[in-house]
Amino acid sequence: MSIAGPLVLRTLARGVEPLVCRPVCSITTLLHYSHLLPRNLDRLSRFVRPELLVRGNPLFLFIINLLRCFWS
Numbered sequence: 001m002s003i004a005g006p007l008v009l010r011t012l013a014r015g016v017e018p019l020v021c022r023p024v025c026s027i028t029t030l031l032h033y034s035h036l037l038p039r040n041l042d043r044l045s046r047f048v049r050p051e052l053l054v055r056g057n058p059l060f061l062f063i064i065n066l067l068r069c070f071w072s
Contacts, residue, residue: 015059
């Protein structure tokens with residue numbers, strides 16, 4: 001395995017961890033930032049966690065951009 005292998009696995013594990021530990025918050029955050037979640041629902045906005053994107057989570061950013069492309 002090359003030197004980049006452990007870095008890629010660590011990044012992938014860091015990206016999957018919120019999806020496994022907090023699935024509702026993760027899915028709501030993904031839908032909110034991809035503009036697929038209605039903004040006028042205050043009940044759902046409490047599940048949005050901006051700290052999931054602060055770390056520069058490449059998996060979340062990829063999924064958000066993918067959703068924006070196909071469902072916008």
